[in-house]
Amino acid sequence: MSNRVTIKDIAAAAGVSLGTVHLALSDKTGVSPATRERIRALAKEMDYHPNAAAAALKRKTIHLAVCFPSISGDNRYYYPQLWNGFRAYKDRIQDMNVSIREFAYPENDSNDEKNLRQRQQDVLGRLQGLLDAGELDGLVLHGNRCPFTAETLRGYVDKGLVLVLTDTDMPESGRLLCVAADYDSIGRTMAEIIMSRIPSCGSILLCAGIPEYASHRLIEEGFDAYMQENGHENLVYKEHSNQICGDTYQSILEQVKRPDLAAACCVSSRTSVMLAKALCESGKVGRLVAVGSDLFEENKQALRDGVFQNLVQKNPYAQAFMATRLLVEYLLRDIRPEQLFVVGSQIVFRSNLSLFEKNSVRFLE
Numbered sequence: 594m595s596n597r598v599t600i601k602d603i604a605a606a607a608g609v610s611l612g613t614v615h616l617a618l619s620d621k622t623g624v625s626p627a628t629r630e631r632i633r634a635l636a637k638e639m640d641y642h643p644n645a646a647a648a649a650l651k652r653k654t655i656h657l658a659v660c661f662p663s664i665s666g667d668n669r670y671y672y673p674q675l676w677n678g679f680r681a682y683k684d685r686i687q688d689m690n691v692s693i694r695e696f697a698y699p700e701n702d703s704n705d706e707k708n709l710r711q712r713q714q715d716v717l718g719r720l721q722g723l724l725d726a727g728e729l730d731g732l733v734l735h736g737n738r739c740p741f742t743a744e745t746l747r748g749y750v751d752k753g754l755v756l757v758l759t760d761t762d763m764p765e766s767g768r769l770l771c772v773a774a775d776y777d778s779i780g781r782t783m784a785e786i787i788m789s790r791i792p793s794c795g796s797i798l799l800c801a802g803i804p805e806y807a808s809h810r811l812i813e814e815g816f817d818a819y820m821q822e823n824g825h826e827n828l829v830y831k832e833h834s835n836q837i838c839g840d841t842y843q844s845i846l847e848q849v850k851r852p853d854l855a856a857a858c859c860v861s862s863r864t865s866v867m868l869a870k871a872l873c874e875s876g877k878v879g880r881l882v883a884v885g886s887d888l889f890e891e892n893k894q895a896l897r898d899g900v901f902q903n904l905v906q907k908n909p910y911a912q913a914f915m916a917t918r919l920l921v922e923y924l925l926r927d928i929r930p931e932q933l934f935v936v937g938s939q940i941v942f943r944s945n946l947s948l949f950e951k952n953s954v955r956f957l958e
Contacts, residue, residue, distance in 0.1 A: 600615060600926070600928060602639065607628075609632070611928055616629075654692050655690065655924050656692050656730050657693045657733070658694045658695075658696060661735045662698060662700050663700070665699050667836075670865075671863075675909040675912065676913070678912065678917075683917065694723075698717055699713055700738065724754065730753075732755070733757045733913070733917055734746075734757075735760055736761035736771060746763070751767065758772070759771070760909070770916075770930045771934070773912065773934075774808070778815060779812050779905055780814060780860075781819040783816055790882045790902075791882055793825070795855025795856060796829070798851075798856070798868075799832070799859070800831075800857070801831045802835045803835045827855075832848060835861055841867060842867045842870065848871075857872070857882075858886075859884070860886055861886055861887070864886070865895075868883065878898075879899055883901045885905070904941040905938060905939075907936075908937065908938055911936045915934055
């Protein structure tokens with residue numbers, strides 16, 4: 594199936610946009626007669642055949658689902674932007690023949706730990722019921738916290754489900770594509786920012802999250818690679834945890850208090866929360882170079898107050914927006930995307946924080 598000619602191939606050969614090809618092949622207005630004939634001739638020459646499944650979907654409502662972690666508990670720092678990005682695209686297609694259901698499953702809730710498992714099962718059980726019944730044409734999942742195994746997802750894909758992932762790829766699931774940030778580059782960028790501001794003798798604290806999460810691991814690997822490739826021999830202390838709790842906080846606080854420490858950075862929103870608190874409690878604000886991760890109100894305030902000098906934004910808003918958009922375009926217009934769509938990340942300073950105040954990052958669509 595990957596060798597089938599798509600309108601993307603025709604657009605590249607003709608030197609025109611996907612929209613122009615779509616108009617020409619659909620016999621719609623908005624394209625000149627000469628261009629229309631040229632595109633049709635190319636389509637015939639390249640042996641283009643429309644996606645029968647996509648053509649059928651155009652004549653009926655397509656049914657999609659989006660399943661991300663809820664924004665309750667400690668998820669309130671990172672996941673609102675993911676949901677905002679998806680809903681921003683959902684609002685754009687209200688007049689299209691697309692029905693989208695939302696499934697937000699809780700992961701942690703200190704106020705209701707007793708019933709947490711049951712609430713998870715209730716949400717995921719409803720989604721699995723739709724999947725088992727074959728009632729969904731497409732699904733967007735957060736790969737880093739995926740509630741299903743790759744084998745389970747592959748079974749649904751083999752039965753016709755079109756799967757799109759955000760954040761973390763699982764090629765073995767049979768997904769159409771994954772939309773993610775370049776986490777290796779994020780780690781390298783953090784290292785470069787820090788090394789441009791501290792002496793060669795200064796130690797660094799990296800709050801590295803947990804290796805089981807690919808995004809955390811890749812940021813750590815990118816950080817280490819930059820240090821090695823550029824001959825930096827600074828001592829790097831690492832804290833591997835991603836749970837906001839007393840033990841983890843005390844460990845970070847003790848590291849921040851080290852007299853040899855010159856800089857600190859982190860790979861996740863949760864470790865940012867604890868690092869910012871430790872910097873304030875230790876009296877090290879302004880005395881250490883500190884780089885936080887992700888955009889949420891507490892981190893923005895830490896940047897304004899000089900607790901952090903920079904924030905690294907992974908752009909979950911753009912990840913969810915583009916994942917939903919590319920899924921819809923594939924189902925409705927037979928536009929097959931690349932298997933990995935990389936969303937650019939940003940370095941946030943106090944001077945450009947105003948660009949991010951609406952909690953949704955501007956990006957090229």
